[in-house]
Amino acid sequence: xxxxxxxxxxxxxxxxxxxxxxxxxxxxxxxxxxxxxxxxxxxxxxxxxxxxxxxxxxxxxxxxxxxxxxxxxxxxxxxx
Amino acid sequence: xxxxxxxxxxxxxxxxxxxxxxxxxxxxxxxxxxxxxxxxxxxxxxxxxxxxxxxxxxxxxxxxxxxxxxxxxxxxxxxxxxxxxxxxxxxxxxxxxxxxxxxxxxxxxxxxxxxxxxxxxxxxxxxxxxxxxxxxxxxxxxxxxxxxxxxxxxxxxxxxxxxxxxxxxxxxxxxxxxxxxxxxxxxxxxxxxxxxxxxxxxxxxxxxxxxxxxxxxxxxxxxxxxxxxxxxxxxxxxxxxxxxxxxxxxxxxxxxxxxxxxxxxxxxxxxxxxxxxxxxxxxxxxxxxxxxxxxxxxxxxxxxxxxxxxxxxxxxxxxxxxxxxxxxxxxxxxxxxxxxxxxxxxxxxxxxxxxxxxxxxxxxxxxxxxxxxxxxxxxxxxxxxxxxxxxxxxxxxxxxxxxxxxxxxxxxxxxxxxxxxxxxxxxxxxxxxxxxxxxxxxxxxxxxxxxxxxxxxxxxxxxxxxxxxxxxxxxxxxxxxxxxxxxxxxxxxxxxxxxxxxxxxxx
Numbered sequence: 001x002x003x004x005x006x007x008x009x010x011x012x013x014x015x016x017x018x019x020x021x022x023x024x025x026x027x028x029x030x031x032x033x034x035x036x037x038x039x040x041x042x043x044x045x046x047x048x049x050x051x052x053x054x055x056x057x058x059x060x061x062x063x064x065x066x067x068x069x070x071x072x073x074x075x076x077x078x079x080x
Numbered sequence: 081x082x083x084x085x086x087x088x089x090x091x092x093x094x095x096x097x098x099x100x101x102x103x104x105x106x107x108x109x110x111x112x113x114x115x116x117x118x119x120x121x122x123x124x125x126x127x128x129x130x131x132x133x134x135x136x137x138x139x140x141x142x143x144x145x146x147x148x149x150x151x152x153x154x155x156x157x158x159x160x161x162x163x164x165x166x167x168x169x170x171x172x173x174x175x176x177x178x179x180x181x182x183x184x185x186x187x188x189x190x191x192x193x194x195x196x197x198x199x200x201x202x203x204x205x206x207x208x209x210x211x212x213x214x215x216x217x218x219x220x221x222x223x224x225x226x227x228x229x230x231x232x233x234x235x236x237x238x239x240x241x242x243x244x245x246x247x248x249x250x251x252x253x254x255x256x257x258x259x260x261x262x263x264x265x266x267x268x269x270x271x272x273x274x275x276x277x278x279x280x281x282x283x284x285x286x287x288x289x290x291x292x293x294x295x296x297x298x299x300x301x302x303x304x305x306x307x308x309x310x311x312x313x314x315x316x317x318x319x320x321x322x323x324x325x326x327x328x329x330x331x332x333x334x335x336x337x338x339x340x341x342x343x344x345x346x347x348x349x350x351x352x353x354x355x356x357x358x359x360x361x362x363x364x365x366x367x368x369x370x371x372x373x374x375x376x377x378x379x380x381x382x383x384x385x386x387x388x389x390x391x392x393x394x395x396x397x398x399x400x401x402x403x404x405x406x407x408x409x410x411x412x413x414x415x416x417x418x419x420x421x422x423x424x425x426x427x428x429x430x431x432x433x434x435x436x437x438x439x440x441x442x443x444x445x446x447x448x449x450x451x452x453x454x455x456x457x458x459x460x461x462x463x464x465x466x467x468x469x470x471x472x473x474x475x476x477x478x479x480x481x482x483x484x485x486x487x488x489x490x491x492x493x494x495x496x497x498x499x500x501x502x503x504x505x506x507x508x509x510x511x512x513x514x515x516x517x518x519x520x521x522x523x524x525x526x527x528x529x530x531x532x533x534x535x536x537x538x539x540x541x542x543x544x545x546x547x548x549x550x551x552x553x554x555x556x557x558x559x560x561x562x563x564x565x566x567x568x569x570x571x572x573x574x575x576x577x578x579x580x581x582x583x584x585x586x587x
Contacts, residue, residue, distance in 0.1 A: 022325050030315050034299065049167045060177065064351075072352060
């Protein structure tokens with residue numbers, strides 16, 4: 001059985017991803033360099049945001065399994 | 081959006097087709113089923129939503145017309161810091177992961193219909209239940225009002241005023257009530273699938289149109305903004321950054337505990353369906369609010385110098401210009417506005433259904449007439465829905481300021497029920513007395529701050545201060561007002577997941 005609440009590392013990474021999503025750690029007002037036409041700091045935020053999507057999606061699929069096996073087995077039985 | 085030159089009769093045809101289609105879908109969804117006889121059939125689609133319908137109903141409900149009409153101007157005014165509109169939708173999935181896995185199992189076991197069912201089951205306290213009902217109904221009513229105001233503007237804008245604001249609101253309420261009554265949650269979910277697809281296509285076409293109008297790639301646009309409005313493209317100041325993180329937390333908790341959001345957890349056919357739907361939802365913000373953000377940024381170059389009221393009309397102005405490009409874009413924009421209307425309706429229908437379910441099941445079924453038949457409870461819910469709409473309509477005739485402000489206001493209050501879920505599910509010591517005072521103090525602080533003009537202090541939203549106070553009172557209060565051993569054992573029993581008793585059968 002896998003339940004996300006029981007794994008502290010999940011939440012530590014999530015809080016860090018949330019905290020560093022805003023660029024408070026970079027010099028205020030800075031724009032350049034542009035990378036692919038996007039200000040460097042915006043690119044960092046974009047990458048972190050996409051990583052957040054990937055991370056949460058991965059968590060849903062791999063770290064959450066409470067009654068799934070049982071439900072699916074029951075469904076198969078009913079189908080027979 | 082009052083003077084679109086591209087609309088008129090064509091838009092009326094599109095909207096009418098759309099309205100008829102919704103009603104037909106509602107009729108098909110409810111056909112042959114005794115939809116008005118069982119509370120869980122009517123409000124939860126028989127707890128049997130499959131992957132596609134569950135995913136689309138989560139999607140279309142979460143993203144409303146405001147995601148386009150309100151967020152593009154926001155990106156225009158704030159610039160790159162409005163990138164936050166992407167992660168704040170994504171993080172909602174993170175908060176779902178905090179409580180949905182266990183709540184799903186317990187809800188199936190105990191046949192919950194509304195979020196209040198969990199709260200009254202876990203805390204067994206009348207005052208906690210009633211307070212939670214008030215907070216949730218307040219949030220829902222406010223949210224519904226926002227959708228009604230938005231649909232009126234969207235339709236009158238789309239038809240160039242041919243269909244006036246008031247007529248548009250009433251016409252769409254009638255359409256929405258008709259398909260909702262015909263097919264309940266099932267109809268809402270199936271229409272959401274159609275509405276979600278049109279919304280997504282609409283956003284993509286709007287982006288292509290905006291890029292065509294601007295005539296250049298992203299690099300030209302960003303260089304231009306850096307030269308003309310550097311404050312909208314540089315690293316934001318500290319207050320903005322703090323506000324950014326505060327917004328992430330407020331939205332993530334607020335949107336995840338919305339009653340209609342919680343009810344989608346109950347409606348899932350299986351754990352597998354639920355987690356696969358949420359895994360896909362985690363990827364939707366970049367291609368929904370992310371694309372709308374890019375459109376807003378392109379508009380900084382296209383329409384420099386708009387003030388706040390003028391920028392609120394941004395989507396209308398842009399759609400008008402895109403429609404002028406050629407026949408393809410003309411029709412694409414007519415359909416796009418249909419998509420906005422669909423996005424609003426798909427949110428409004430879910431909110432209304434959730435509101436009715438709480439009146440049926442919580443207010444009427446728990447306190448007024450507990451022995452009522454399910455059919456009667458549903459009828460009462462439908463009737464209450466009409467009353468609410470009547471009440472909101474006269475408010476809608478005098479719509480309040482900008483849309484985004486209303487959006488924050490409802491979250492401040494509603495988010496205060498979060499501890500009942502995230503603490504209540506796992507922390508056995510959490511007592512009902514502590515929770516009651518926590519929710520009440522949190523809501524009072526958050527509401528008070530907003531009403532006295534302190535919506536944010538040091539960049540942090542009043543709702544977050546309220547939520548922090550709420551959590552502190554819950555924790556400290558539970559240590560000072562401990563439960564008896566019997567009560568503790570009972571809570572242990574209620575929050576446990578007895579796998580062997582969980583059934584996938586519909587009820």
